[in-house]
Amino acid sequence: MGSDPTYTSPVKRIAVLGATGSIGRQALEIVDAHPDLEACALASGSNEIDSRGVEHVQVGGDLTALLEKAEPDVVLNAVVGFAGLPATLWALERGVTLALANKESLVAAGELALAAQERGGGLLLPVDSEHSALFQCLEGRSPETVHSLVLTASGGPFRGRSREELARVTRADALSHPTWRMGPKITVDSATLANKGLELIEARFLFGVPYERIEVVVHPTSVVHALVRFRDGAVLAHLGNPDMRVPISYALTYPERAATPVEPLDMSQGLSLEFEPPDLETFPLLALARRAGEKGGTYPCAYNAANEVAVQAFLAGHVPFLRIAEVVEETLAAVDGAPARDLEELVEADAEARRLAERTAGVLVT
Numbered sequence: 001m002g003s004d005p006t007y008t009s010p011v012k013r014i015a016v017l018g019a020t021g022s023i024g025r026q027a028l029e030i031v032d033a034h035p036d037l038e039a040c041a042l043a044s045g046s047n048e049i050d051s052r053g054v055e056h057v058q059v060g061g062d063l064t065a066l067l068e069k070a071e072p073d074v075v076l077n078a079v080v081g082f083a084g085l086p087a088t089l090w091a092l093e094r095g096v097t098l099a100l101a102n103k104e105s106l107v108a109a110g111e112l113a114l115a116a117q118e119r120g121g122g123l124l125l126p127v128d129s130e131h132s133a134l135f136q137c138l139e140g141r142s143p144e145t146v147h148s149l150v151l152t153a154s155g156g157p158f159r160g161r162s163r164e165e166l167a168r169v170t171r172a173d174a175l176s177h178p179t180w181r182m183g184p185k186i187t188v189d190s191a192t193l194a195n196k197g198l199e200l201i202e203a204r205f206l207f208g209v210p211y212e213r214i215e216v217v218v219h220p221t222s223v224v225h226a227l228v229r230f231r232d233g234a235v236l237a238h239l240g241n242p243d244m245r246v247p248i249s250y251a252l253t254y255p256e257r258a259a260t261p262v263e264p265l266d267m268s269q270g271l272s273l274e275f276e277p278p279d280l281e282t283f284p285l286l287a288l289a290r291r292a293g294e295k296g297g298t299y300p301c302a303y304n305a306a307n308e309v310a311v312q313a314f315l316a317g318h319v320p321f322l323r324i325a326e327v328v329e330e331t332l333a334a335v336d337g338a339p340a341r342d343l344e345e346l347v348e349a350d351a352e353a354r355r356l357a358e359r360t361a362g363v364l365v366t
């Protein structure tokens, strides 16, 4: 199956999960442009899908049933939220190459996912631009040569704002991201810095580097996607115009690195790169993620669950922007965070965190 990077079948069959979303649509654009890629399955949550002649198409329901029927070489998981978990585990368990955009599944179920990958023996290729960049900078290096990882954050639309100012921001303000065009949940996560918190935990699971050696730095133009510091003093960075089609294409055509329509970076008119430390007090969700990750067990799962509930409540107009972080913090203080021995226990930890977060937010979001 698709787990072997030397796989020589003329056509790679891709299951695009989350086909109606921002990543899913860009993935289909990449598939259409590449003669050796073919969509074999498409899935969405509730929106109608243009089937485009693809045989296996599913709206809602059990994604693993779709995958069983479609037998893809690559699963592109671009579902948003914890709902992406069964597909992540399905691919990893079977050694089917997983191109993972759905960071929430790895954050919530990191240990279970890595154990499944160990059993399945397949490839886990990150689609998140920062993690794709880290993957590329790290490729072929032995772990002991790595000093630390650096994730860049755009800082979102509210970079430089005070808490007083954030108390008044609206849904529309939060949804206007300066550098990336993305689905609503991740756009709000970028505004609160929860996205970078999720990415921090994602990086820990993907690359096995401890939290104290993963740094987050604000870089407003999103030209540098990530950096790796090595023990000899060298730093490798991954640069490019911010366009998700690059990491999507990299994951779908790995290890080939196919051409994309994205213009290479032009430095002829000059290019300044600015970095600054994140404001952890104004945007507490980044530090809360680090703490949840360090505590381990099901704390990352609870962080993700509470954040999903709080973001949904914010998008529905039930809670103000600053309440998102408070809901997550109060939920994390209330859960026991005990490790999950299996998927059933993990799903229960997720459900419990959601119940607590809904109560804390003062809303029932379903």
Ligand SMILES: NC(=O)c1ccc[n+]([C@@H]2O[C@H](COP(=O)([O-])OP(=O)(O)OC[C@H]3O[C@@H](n4cnc5c(N)ncnc54)[C@H](OP(=O)(O)O)[C@@H]3O)[C@@H](O)[C@H]2O)c1
Binding pocket: 017, 018, 019, 020, 021, 022, 023, 024, 043, 044, 045, 046, 047, 048, 060, 061, 063, 077, 078, 079, 080, 081, 083, 101, 102, 103, 104, 127, 128, 129, 180, 181, 182, 183, 184, 185, 186, 244
């Ligand atoms: N957008 C980016 O630039 C970007 C960058 C890095 C990482 N990511 C990650 O990629 C994932 C997708 O982000 P996005 O921005 O593409 O989100 P999006 O535009 O909101 O799309 C989400 C997709 O997931 C589908 N979906 C939701 N619940 C589902 C379910 N229960 N079963 C099957 N499909 C379901 C949606 O279907 P409906 O249309 O029916 O709701 C939609 O196709 C997220 O985990 C995000 O963090 C995104």
